[in-house]
Amino acid sequence: MAASPVGMKRFYGLLAAVAVIGIGLLGYQLSKPATVSIPANVQIDVKDTAGFHGYVKGDADAPVEITEYADYQCPFCQTFATLQMPTIEERLIKTGRLRWRYRDFPLQQHPFSRVAAHSAACADDQGKYWEQHQKIYDGQAEWAASRNAAAMFRQYAQANGLDLSKYDACMSGGIHAGRIQASYEEGMRVGVSSTPTLLVGGRLYQGRLDSDAITRLVDSLAPKTSSVK
Amino acid sequence: MIYRMGAALMSLLGLFVSAYLYLYKIGRIGTLACGSGGCETVQTSPWSRFLGVEVALIGLVGYALLLIVALVALRPDQVERRRPALLLAGLAAGGVLFTLYLTSLELFVIHAICRWCVGSAVIIVTTLVLALLDLRRLRTASA
Numbered sequence: 460m461a462a463s464p465v466g467m468k469r470f471y472g473l474l475a476a477v478a479v480i481g482i483g484l485l486g487y488q489l490s491k492p493a494t495v496s497i498p499a500n501v502q503i504d505v506k507d508t509a510g511f512h513g514y515v516k517g518d519a520d521a522p523v524e525i526t527e528y529a530d531y532q533c534p535f536c537q538t539f540a541t542l543q544m545p546t547i548e549e550r551l552i553k554t555g556r557l558r559w560r561y562r563d564f565p566l567q568q569h570p571f572s573r574v575a576a577h578s579a580a581c582a583d584d585q586g587k588y589w590e591q592h593q594k595i596y597d598g599q600a601e602w603a604a605s606r607n608a609a610a611m612f613r614q615y616a617q618a619n620g621l622d623l624s625k626y627d628a629c630m631s632g633g634i635h636a637g638r639i640q641a642s643y644e645e646g647m648r649v650g651v652s653s654t655p656t657l658l659v660g661g662r663l664y665q666g667r668l669d670s671d672a673i674t675r676l677v678d679s680l681a682p683k684t685s686s687v688k
Numbered sequence: 689m690i691y692r693m694g695a696a697l698m699s700l701l702g703l704f705v706s707a708y709l710y711l712y713k714i715g716r717i718g719t720l721a722c723g724s725g726g727c728e729t730v731q732t733s734p735w736s737r738f739l740g741v742e743v744a745l746i747g748l749v750g751y752a753l754l755l756i757v758a759l760v761a762l763r764p765d766q767v768e769r770r771r772p773a774l775l776l777a778g779l780a781a782g783g784v785l786f787t788l789y790l791t792s793l794e795l796f797v798i799h800a801i802c803r804w805c806v807g808s809a810v811i812i813v814t815t816l817v818l819a820l821l822d823l824r825r826l827r828t829a830s831a
Contacts, residue, residue: 470693481704
């Protein structure tokens, strides 16, 4: 039985109203700044564990390796990254005595830690991990106090010359969420409970080691005379 | 007639839900309005793709097809014809089966529930019920 012309008119009017509301809501969502959240309760794949063991800096044949478990929003990690790391890099990493491995250990109390770690992971996809890593730590005071840290990370990505369309897709897809969670779980397994924590030769060093202390540690593990290249 | 109108309306709603999830997947929307982490867990899982295609895109195309068929079925020359009703029911049944597969993945593999996916499931089941009621109407009318 066919509906009356008035009934059909009303139906098409309703359909058009729903379409306008739907398009309006989608338009509103598209116009909002793309805030991002990276979930913790994420599925961890083989590529997040077997295929990934942290971000490495330094000579593959360096006699000593230090693994740092850190949180981008942790103030101590920030001072370590900005004040101690430049010296460590000049003195130990660039001279081939030390290889540095950075692993994410995002603490629950820091709301932007995972987003920051994910931003750096997305930069890694484009070969700019350490550039993004440094900018995130350098700008910690700024983004940690902001309401939309993800937007600031995006600015850093732009300043680092990343392809923003690829970066945006990476961020909103949360494609490295599993990698971050896998790093965190590995840290828990080896006994990390605070950040920054350094793992050197199977021993954990918690608290604020400075560049001199780390130099002494490397000296003790691989005397300079026998290992300098 | 009213069943086909309902099916068209449901398909339009499903189209917007799929479009929202697809825009999230391609990075145009930062976060999903979800209320729990379930949506992002599901949407970032490996099962958010089916045979290499985003599930949200499959939903978008599926609902668009349903909407087109439902609107064609509402044309005066089609209202009493059985073929559009069969096509509508067939498409909706396919959608329900696919939804069952996806929901089982959420429950038993991913262990997270995406509320938007639940919304889509309600929409596609309602569309199938309306399509079946339309088929029954035609059978009764021809009897």
